[in-house]
Amino acid sequence: MALKNSQPLDPAYLEKLQDYYAEHKVIPSYSVLATLWGISAKSWVSECVRRFEEAGYLDWTPDRQLKPGARFFERRLAHDPVQAGLPNPALADGYDLVTIDDYLIRVPSRTSLVRVKGESMIDAGIHDGDLIVVEQQPNANVGDIVVAIVDNEFTVKYLDREKGTFVLKPANKAFPVIRPRGRLEIFGVMAGLVRRTR
Amino acid sequence: MALKNSQPLDPAYLEKLQDYYAEHKVIPSYSVLATLWGISAKSWVSECVRRFEEAGYLDWTPDRQLKPGARFFERRLAHDPVQAGLPNPALADGYDLVTIDDYLIRVPSRTSLVRVKGESMIDAGIHDGDLIVVEQQPNANVGDIVVAIVDNEFTVKYLDREKGTFVLKPANKAFPVIRPRGRLEIFGVMAGLVRRTR
DNA sequence: CGGTGCACAGAACGATTGTTCGGTAAGCTA
DNA sequence: TAGCTTACCGAACAATCGTTCTGTGCACCG
Missing domain, CATH: 2.10.109.10 (Umud Fragment, subunit A)
Known part of the structure; x- marks a missing residue:
């Protein structure tokens, strides 16, 4: 049997995390994430984090600390106006990952x-x-x-x-x-x- | 007697932390900081963090997680060419704190x-x-x-x-x-x- | 109506966290 | 030479961390 695919997650979770990160520049702990997401079980937070990691939005430092993943900062670089205005950021492509700082600053x-x-x-x-x-x-x-x-x-x-x-x-x-x-x-x-x- | 001022810290500590942050987008734990700084006592890390916080380079979230402070990202906005090229970032003024992302993106x-x-x-x-x-x-x-x-x-x-x-x-x-x-x-x-x- | 997933809750637990406190060696001052 | 300060080490500790495992209720499906 093939690997079981995880369901996609509520995009609102990601947005809330991104907003938190935008304010504090840090990924919070699971318990803070729980209140941020309105979840009351750390175990479920853990599962959600796993899926975000699988999708490339979260990652781990070598010391296994949670950190933003490659796609965390991606801002829709809108090539294709078709359905570009949708509130739901379709997961497909049309993305380019950057913080503007990284885009402009090499050293x-x-x-x-x-x-x-x-x-x-x-x-x-x-x-x-x-x-x-x-x-x-x-x-x-x-x-x-x-x-x-x-x-x-x-x-x-x-x-x-x-x-x-x-x-x-x-x-x-x-x-x-x-x-x-x-x-x-x-x-x-x-x-x-x-x-x-x- | 007036409040005792803390000594300034080795600027190399801050640079190492900034480099780490640039790579991982996260502030590491005290034990990681210790190896990053070549220090072997968490208690001393704690003291260093306290001073960086006092100087505005580090801060705390409402949940008392360590996070970058207001001056952490400051990039020299060079107004005054006099001594602008110095490797030593003089602590005076002439700074404006921004990530470019924050400068451009409100929502x-x-x-x-x-x-x-x-x-x-x-x-x-x-x-x-x-x-x-x-x-x-x-x-x-x-x-x-x-x-x-x-x-x-x-x-x-x-x-x-x-x-x-x-x-x-x-x-x-x-x-x-x-x-x-x-x-x-x-x-x-x-x-x-x-x-x-x- | 019985099964099977899924989305979540809750408890338990060892690992890791950051703090506190006491100690030491070097350097300056008087 | 005695005394203070500073830079750091090391141990101990309670709090918090993230993981794991066992429920539970709902929705869908045959």
């Missing part, structure tokens, strides 16, 4: 955020007030968008080369090319962009 | 990501391949950037009104205004934007 210890001032990079889709994700490093390649330190301020520009020296080119015809005298101090390279619109 | 259960196709919104700084953070809701206001379902596909456009009916306006003169026949189906409202550039 946390070398990554900073810089807020953009002004419109000088607007043709590159970088607007006033946007946050630039910067990987700090002292050098970059021509064509990279870099964050440089000019006159004690951060500037976001394209890095280019003119007659052997580096220059900073804006993405806006109304702004001049910056030709630094002396060494060009590069803070880091742009790795991403974040904008909040409400 | 996890109603939030989706939609990948943008094409250049029709380029004047709004929305490029091909960008991810739009969408708060799902069935209606919106004129002037909002909305994600609508047109011909079974997602479209990102400005919502506008013409002679009493809603229309979708691109932010690119090369594209036409969309005047839907029948009801306009709105998937949600744009709340943010994420772009990865490397």
Whole structure:
């Protein structure tokens, strides 16, 4: 006989857990889970956890502590508008798993955020007030968008080369090319962009 | 006599914990923390945790489970280029605490990501391949950037009104205004934007 | 109407948790 | 050199953890 498949679980359970996690950044104990889910038996919590684990929403650390699984953070990356608005997140595909942090940040210890001032990079889709994700490093390649330190301020520009020296080119015809005298101090390279619109 | 101040702790402890958290998304138990930190007495772990809590890096859930504190995720939001590149994250200010997820997402259960196709919104700084953070809701206001379902596909456009009916306006003169026949189906409202550039 | 799953409850239990307390060795101060 | 503080170890302990096993009531099915 084939393996018996477990029934799918109430999606509300997962949502409640995700909400709890969003608030506390931690997976609670079984007894807390029980009250969270309105269940009164830890044994049943255990079974539910087992199924969520089976489905990839929960996982275990090497020390057998419960932790979010690969699919725990997946936010519906909506490719297909057909039935996309359903409250029930159909288990099929159309998902991509990420926290946005993981999507943008590869090396946390070398990554900073810089807020953009002004419109000088607007043709590159970088607007006033946007946050630039910067990987700090002292050098970059021509064509990279870099964050440089000019006159004690951060500037976001394209890095280019003119007659052997580096220059900073804006993405806006109304702004001049910056030709630094002396060494060009590069803070880091742009790795991403974040904008909040409400 | 004034309250006795605790000594600051080895910053390496915090980094190790942050790395562990980045990998597992969970705060480990004291015994795991002990091996993580190379400490052999849980009592000393307890003391270290107390100090991290005092400093705002750790906190407790209402059920007294250890969880990340307010400053645990703080990423340097670099305002001031002076000494910004220092490896030592000076404790002063210049910080803003956020995970990018928290910065962009207010209601996890109603939030989706939609990948943008094409250049029709380029004047709004929305490029091909960008991810739009969408708060799902069935209606919106004129002037909002909305994600609508047109011909079974997602479209990102400005919502506008013409002679009493809603229309979708691109932010690119090369594209036409969309005047839907029948009801306009709105998937949600744009709340943010994420772009990865490397 | 009798069986068979399923969704849950409840008790019992050993393992693990975090706390408390006493101890020690090193370093600074007077 | 005596005394205090600090960084850590180790043992003991009650509380809590997650597991396991045994019910129980309902729904469906023949």
